[in-house]
Amino acid sequence: MRVLDYEIPDKLYYSREHEWVRLKGREAIVGITDYAQKQLHEIVYVEVQQEGSEVKQFQTMGTVESVKSVSDIFSPVTGKITKVNTELTDNPELLNQDPYGKGWLAKINLTDFKKDMEKLLSAKQYADYIKTIE
Amino acid sequence: MIEFAGFQMPIWYKGIIPEHMAVRTRVGIFDITHMGRALITGAKSEAFLNHVTTNDVSILTPLSAQYSTMCNENGGVKDDLILSRLEQEKFLMVYNAANREKDYQWLVQNAKAFDVKVEDASDTIAMFAVQGPNAQPTLQKIADADQSKIERFKCGWTKLAGVDSFVSRTGYTGEDGFEVFVLNTPLSKPENAVKVWNAILKAGEEFGIEPCGLGARDTLRLEAGMCLYGNDIDETTTPLEAGLDFVVKLKKEAFIGKDALTKQKAEGIKRKRVGLKMLEKGIPRPKQEVWKDSAQKIGLVTSGTFSPLLEHGIAMAYVSIEHALEGEKVMVKVRGKPLKIEIVKFPFYDSTKYGHTRQK
Numbered sequence: 326m327r328v329l330d331y332e333i334p335d336k337l338y339y340s341r342e343h344e345w346v347r348l349k350g351r352e353a354i355v356g357i358t359d360y361a362q363k364q365l366h367e368i369v370y371v372e373v374q375q376e377g378s379e380v381k382q383f384q385t386m387g388t389v390e391s392v393k394s395v396s397d398i399f400s401p402v403t404g405k406i407t408k409v410n411t412e413l414t415d416n417p418e419l420l421n422q423d424p425y426g427k428g429w430l431a432k433i434n435l436t437d438f439k440k441d442m443e444k445l446l447s448a449k450q451y452a453d454y455i456k457t458i459e
Numbered sequence: 460m461i462e463f464a465g466f467q468m469p470i471w472y473k474g475i476i477p478e479h480m481a482v483r484t485r486v487g488i489f490d491i492t493h494m495g496r497a498l499i500t501g502a503k504s505e506a507f508l509n510h511v512t513t514n515d516v517s518i519l520t521p522l523s524a525q526y527s528t529m530c531n532e533n534g535g536v537k538d539d540l541i542l543s544r545l546e547q548e549k550f551l552m553v554y555n556a557a558n559r560e561k562d563y564q565w566l567v568q569n570a571k572a573f574d575v576k577v578e579d580a581s582d583t584i585a586m587f588a589v590q591g592p593n594a595q596p597t598l599q600k601i602a603d604a605d606q607s608k609i610e611r612f613k614c615g616w617t618k619l620a621g622v623d624s625f626v627s628r629t630g631y632t633g634e635d636g637f638e639v640f641v642l643n644t645p646l647s648k649p650e651n652a653v654k655v656w657n658a659i660l661k662a663g664e665e666f667g668i669e670p671c672g673l674g675a676r677d678t679l680r681l682e683a684g685m686c687l688y689g690n691d692i693d694e695t696t697t698p699l700e701a702g703l704d705f706v707v708k709l710k711k712e713a714f715i716g717k718d719a720l721t722k723q724k725a726e727g728i729k730r731k732r733v734g735l736k737m738l739e740k741g742i743p744r745p746k747q748e749v750w751k752d753s754a755q756k757i758g759l760v761t762s763g764t765f766s767p768l769l770e771h772g773i774a775m776a777y778v779s780i781e782h783a784l785e786g787e788k789v790m791v792k793v794r795g796k797p798l799k800i801e802i803v804k805f806p807f808y809d810s811t812k813y814g815h816t817r818q819k
Contacts (some may be wrong), residue, residue, distance in 0.1 A: 367474055370765075392767070395742065
């Protein structure tokens with residue numbers, strides 16, 4: 326769905342810190358939302374923790390830096406990073422151009438998604454949340 | 460849009476990077492009406508300005524401009540400014556928006572001993588900056604006077620799109636360009652300013668002009684090594700520490716701050732503003748610490764950004780004088796993590812390829 330100026334794909338889960346989760350079996354692909362990339366604008370560096378790192382839900386898993394500012398990326402789930410999108414090293418603008426596709430950040434092997442899910446939002450809930458902060 | 464010194468201003472129109480690159484390679488236009496402006500007139504205006512500013516006003520011929528600072532008695536920078544001599548006994552001073560009230564009051568207070576009139580022209584003159592290698596041909600299309608005759612730091616009167624204007628070949632980007640003053644445009648009657656703005660945008664179309672916001676203004680001035688008041692200079696830093704010696708004329712007769720600056724010059728400065736070039740990924744930001752090695756803190760970052768032209772982080776910092784050496788490799792703590800950074804000279808770019816000294 327599209328809310329205000331922001332794309333919010335239906336089948337993903339979202340965090341209030343503006344990360345998304347796409348489920349693939351026991352694995353999750355995570356990234357930042359269209360809202361997040363539009364707020365940051367012109368992203369020039371992305372840094373995600375190394376493959377093999379353990380991450381906890383809502384704890385820092387990296388940083389994203391634009392010309393004007395720097396923000397932490399909070400992992401929307403708990404698990405182990407199995408793959409990092411290395412394309413972003415040379416092409417950080419992919420985060421601006423395609424936040425839900427080529428701009429994915431990492432693949433995470435999930436520890437207990439049922440537990441993570443309790444604190445995540447559906448597309449509809451995230452859309453309502455965006456309306457309250459815009 | 461953000462609030463800046465009481466004005467609602469855009470950080471960008473299209474994006475900081477495309478606007479920045481437009482100025483470095485083509486031409487860009489900035490609305491800088493928010494800046495403070497004062498007119499100083501009277502037989503003693505030169506003497507008065509020599510008293511309140513650090514540069515030598517007596518060398519300014521009519522229709523010339525100079526960069527300068529105003530200092531307090533301790534030699535701390537009250538503000539940096541551009542002073543233009545409109546006529547033998549009439550000057551226009553342009554200073555920072557954030558200091559509008561403070562500077563005007565300072566001028567008025569110090570003018571009492573001189574036979575001069577100080578007039579706040581901030582809200583009656585609109586101001587644009589047209590910057591970049593194609594600034595001159597752009598402006599020429601709507602000017603009735605020959606703009607190519609105006610050399611750097613010279614000024615001229617002209618009609619722009621039929622509107623009475625004053626231009627100076629100055630700017631805050633490092634590039635060739637003009638600052639345009641649209642006269643007789645009180646805030647309540649901005650039509651002439653809008654007319655000139657639109658005419659410049661139209662004239663610049665064939666050169667690929669972009670309207671530019673505060674974001675590109677900051678990245679451009681940083682690449683050029685120019686100070687931002689409040690970040691890189693303030694009342695606790697002196698122009699000597701900031702590397703602005705070229706606007707401090709200690710041979711002048713008494714001026715405010717002279718004694719303190721003379722003393723500091725004799726004793727030697729203890730810290731100096733330097734340029735820093737990131738040697739790895741990451742962007743230095745204000746207030747981050749500069750370290751020589753893990754044991755020795757040597758300074759503090761005052762401005763930092765990603766350089767759209769050079770595509771790496773750049774910064775300005777004050778470092779202790781013994782380390783203020785070009786080529787010295789030091790570290791900056793970016794969110795607690797020490798990253799390699801090198802002390803370099805200003806401007807950050809190759810001035811034979813970019814900026815007003817570029818070889819065509």
